[in-house]
Amino acid sequence: MLLLLLLFLSLVASEKIDINYAVKYMERFGYFNKSKHDVTDMISILRDFQEKFNLLVDGTLNPETIQLLERPRCSVGENYDGEHSYSVRTKWKKTxxxxxxxxxxxxxxxxxxxxxxxxxxxxxxxxxxxxxxx
CATH class of the missing domain: 3.30.429 (Macrophage Migration Inhibitory Factor)
Incomplete structure (x- = not known):
């Protein structure tokens, strides 16, 4: 497992992408839960994310994944335990x-x-x- 984590971190470093950005994104939108996951789960979480969005599934922050992470999206996150939570707490301003x-x-x-x-x-x-x- 440690080897996979080191491989993941080296791939992230080679792309000059901040791992913290990816973790914060995954946390914000419900893919990463601090109480259930740690950074060693990021490869699996990225693979699930990539599969969901029909990206190359390799568990790294490859260019396709980075491009998707940088795109604007709705602020409602997913509860990524197989269920989706789409409760909206405020009135939508966008039409x-x-x-x-x-x-x-x-x-x-x-x-x-x-x-x-x-x-x-x-x-x-x-x-x-x-x-x-x-």
Whole structure:
């Protein structure tokens, strides 16, 4: 395990990315929990994160992962114990929203577009589907 941690830290250092940034991001959005995890769990956590977003799964802060970590996103985190928690505690100030379903097949994307169009027609929100990877 120590060898994996050293490998992870060396890969992070070679990319000149601060491991603290990745840990804080993962903690903020519910992937890393200080009471359940320590830094030795980061390889596994990064692999899960990469798989969820259809990135290269190698457990490192590779360029694709770094690019995703730097992108703006909704402030609602996930409870990454297999469940999602989407409780919103404050009123949303944004009305122009983007959506992204990384593992959706074309029929599901079409269904989502139809649903968002109906929602958009009946609310003050506008929705735009995006593809994060090109």
């Amino acid at each position: 122009n929203l983007t959506w992204y379903f990384p593992q959706a097949t074309p029929p599901y994307v079409a269904a989502a577009e139809k649903a968002f169009n109906i929602w958009q027609e009946n609310s003050k929100f506008t929705f735009k589907g995006v593809t994060i990877l090109t």
